[in-house]
Amino acid sequence: MTRDTLSVWAPAASHVDVLVTRIDPAGTQPTTAPDRHAMSAGEGGWWTWPRPDDATLDYSFSIDGGEPRPDPRSAWLPHGVHGPSRTFDEAAHAWTDGDWRGTREGRGVLGGVVYELHIGTFTPEGTFDAAIAHLGHLVDLGIDVVEVMPVAAFGGTHGWGYDGVAPYAVQQAYGGPAAFQRFVDACHGQGLGVCLDVVYNHLGPTGNYLADFGPYFTDTHSTPWGPAVNLDADGSREVRRWVVDNALRWFRDFHVDALRLDAVHELRDESQPHILAQLSDETASLAEELGRPLDLIAESDLNDAIMVTPTSEGGRGMTAQWDDDIHHALHVALTGEDQGYYADFAGGTEAWPDGGPLSVLAKTLTDAFLHDGRMSTFRGREWGAPLDRETRSGHQFLAYLQTHDQVGNRATGDRISDQVSPGQQAVGAALYLLSPFTAMVFMGEEWRASTPFAFFTSFDEDWLADAVRSGRRAEFAAHGWNEADVPDPQDPATRANSVLDWQEPYAPGHNEMLHFYRQLIRVRRTQPDVASGDLRATSVRFDEDARWMVLSRGAVHVVANFAGRSQLVPFEGEVEHVLASWARAPIVDGTGVLLDGHDVAVLRTR
Template sequence: MSAQPLELGAIVLAPGHVQFTVWAPNATDVALHLLTPQERLIPMQQERDGYWTVAVDNVPAGSRYWYRLDREQDLPDPASRWQPDGVHGPSAVADPTRFAWHDDHWRGIRLSELICYELHVGTFTPEGTFTAIIPILPTLVDLGITAIELMPVAEFPGERNWGYDGVLPFAVHHAYGGPDGLRYLVDACHQHGLGVILDVVYNHVGPEGNVLNQYGPYFTERYRTPWGPALNTDGPDSEPVRRFLIENALHWVREYHIDGFRLDAVHAIVDQLPTHILEELAQTLHAEGLRLNRHILVIAESDANDPRIITPRPLGGYGLDAVWSDDFHHALHTLLTGEQHGYYADYGSLEHLARVFRRGFCYTGQRSVFRRRRHGRAALVAQPEQFVVCIQNHDQVGNRARGDRLSTLVDFERLKLAAATVLLSPFTPLLFMGEEYAETAPFPYFVSHTDPELITAVREGRKREFAAFHAEQEPPDPQAVETFLQAKLRHQLRDEGQHRTLWRFYQHLLTVRRQAAPYQTTPRPWPIVEMDRAAHTLVVRWEDVTPAACLALCFADQPQTVHLNLPDGLWHIRVDSAAETWGGNRSADPSPLRVTGGAGASVLLPPWSATFWEREDVP
């Protein structure tokens, strides 16, 4: 390759003048087959390392095209920006320069500011489009959200899918509104002060419509993933594959002004090169952020509890900004529900949640019963904000047999306790769409494949997957349109009864988080964590901030008296989940705690409650 290779795909150099570039080392002849505005077959020039390219005039935006390999097979562009007719149709030229952005002022979201809201475009609104989300953005801002996280939007087969079956990773899904639909949404988010995190899948490609192997060795049999052969990131001819992935991430930043990425299941990416693909990706995106004077976040989803992901590069790590902590979810979920099946077998004790509060992971080398081996490693140099935590997300809800939400599993007091535990933790919180008002619509797995054999395989695969989870339940048919439709949010619930109360409670928690010192201090401090096994309570204290703060969490069925080792001073309650204001039984907030003589204070905690105090600091 040259020092500055041409961008992959159909790149508009000037109106009507387009450069087409594709990596096809398996082919001996490649031609551009233009379908519109008039059909033409144009030979492409072979470059070094298996790349083919040609520049063509009179190709307006929207022109349909294929690449013809070896004079016989027409295929869509692996780096197609637009698939108007889906994964099986021709590609189309998209011209990003025609869009008028209004976000010159925007500088992105810092990790310390991130309050993430995960949503699925297809089920978030009745219309299921990017632009239909825009009218709801003010409500998210009013709630206290700072960034939305879009589940994958790359082109997948059919009209309905979670997005993890994408096969053309540069193309924005046609049913959601295509390229300009995404731009309108991102532009509107930035005007409302919201960042946009995009979920991208670099560990596998979906099974229907995948043409990559017909172009070149994109995959390897040296490693296997749960979804089939792994992407070839470290074997022979892997450099163009790595370039494909990194250029994909850069194109989301440059063409769509995306502010950050959630990298799906990075534990399934195997790379034995000295510079791991994750490190190269993070380094490239951070450099692009410096070039653009914007914050670009790189966040990994991983269940490996591997601190190398977020360890700085000078210390031998990959240098990503943050990583998901599944341990937080599992430890909290088991305490709230009592569930112990599947991977929940490793949790259920208050000690598990205490471990997470102390260092971000629960398992840091201990034996996992579920995995039947040691799991994890301690994150010794990490900061609290580098761990993304939640009590619901698409996986933890959707990978239940029927996609049932926490709102259908526990009572109202436990929902409030869950919210406070997440939002007042020292970590970076993530909400799953609808949880803030106790949405009850399920979020089951759904697809809309066209291959009958694949449809059968998906149905049977889902049944096998639940062998350890809810074995007595039959999962809904993922191919049925009804399965998709039942997942649509009902935003009107937000204004009704306890749903409204919970929404206001979430808003209050996020207001406290914006104001309280533990979440605004840089670097964010690790708390002191004390556990009372007998009372089933967890006390989290921050003493080296001004003002000092304390969070008490009660996971007991009865009121519990606990001793708080608080420094002297007057301590005011900022959050009381059991207060009448939030639908609880406590008619008025208790008086402030006056702590003197280094004796601390004893308090009575209501069952399944969260209480947050701040010390009054007198100059």
């Protein structure tokens, strides 16, 4: 669609009508029926209709006399996912970020600190405009990039966003597309980059009308959600453009700095180039045109550095990828949980037969992956590929203690702070924030938020609400949970209870953790040895039985006591400065560092 044309791809249609209603400047519309106009057939299955002027319109398409459907490239769905699309002028916003040259002064996301947040629960209002008021908190924390969970329009008003059905639109409950532009502009004004989480591997269960228009899906491949998005079968050329054009649009028209691509292993594509490689190359071209870095971050289950290998070397060309192995290793070492996919990370399995959780953690902190070609007992097969520490930077992998998945996909949405002591969380934070990886903080983690982050939905259809509710409860009942303890995703209280409490950062029991996170991120920013992503310059010593670990990054050392008792952690070297500490200033002598139980200190040696 252009400013003077409405267009839609419907390659099998005999005729297509557009139903149009003019919207007055106040945003209201007449109660009369929309005007119906026949569209003109063009090349490649595209249909067009000339807009009479620059007026704002509500519009929908009727394929061969069928029910009106919103535009597959809707920029705005103010009436919800079943209603008509509304035209939106992306160029109308008066941007104030003309001097913005990208995240971290042109260095991009690599090596920075990312902050994952959900707009709908970041504030009680759950809007972009309300979130702007808290950007100063992120600046003070030391965040470089704000990663926003998906904003594509989805059924209902509240949800995680991964069941969106209109990837080009911005959820109206968050404020719509104009509010998102204001949010990005405000972030840039405070020196924060913006990463948007996008979902191209599936669409949600309600409001998904793409199949009415053309072959957007194919039975050639299957995914956990059903038929795959059509990336390599008949008609895939336009579907691929629908995906790539969407990504480029966020960079160009919304000034976004990075995209986080959801579950890219479910983008089933056997053609060449792979859709990710195509997206990478076109993103690089746009970055050159715009004069600022544009990053792509993959969520990949494959444990294969092909994701971050340049396309010129046969890779997918992603800037970075999430690394769940680091999370799992940290989680098991801190909590002792060993069920499900955590089993391998506790050690004593075929994946890691001779060591325990600290030895597993040591491997992930130096090699990024545990499963690097070895057996995954959870998957029942060998998994992953070895990582070449000579050629790969740790900055190409994101490390974290929590994410929306690892919190929200627990039965009650309980956080790490509900499972471990403050000192244990401090140990985990120090290890990942001062690791050689790009770091990511989940919203509220930094002040040990007491609010959960539960799974919630607000579907209008009773059948769908019942299916989600019963499916969620059955899933956790199979793992021993009492169904009554699993929050009802459809209950408005489940979302309300997940909203951050912005009084907590200043309260005892919370402010101490916030201060410690600020210390750690300051160390990361100011110490060159820590800022490096060189995996070869990272070493780990540990004692599985005594439960201590020392992560060394050049002259900076994270000395951690996982045990609940105080102990002397063996340590050699002349300590020049204590850069950060949790419980109290550590006692350092020529033989070691005396730490309280569940304690950690960051030292710099001469």
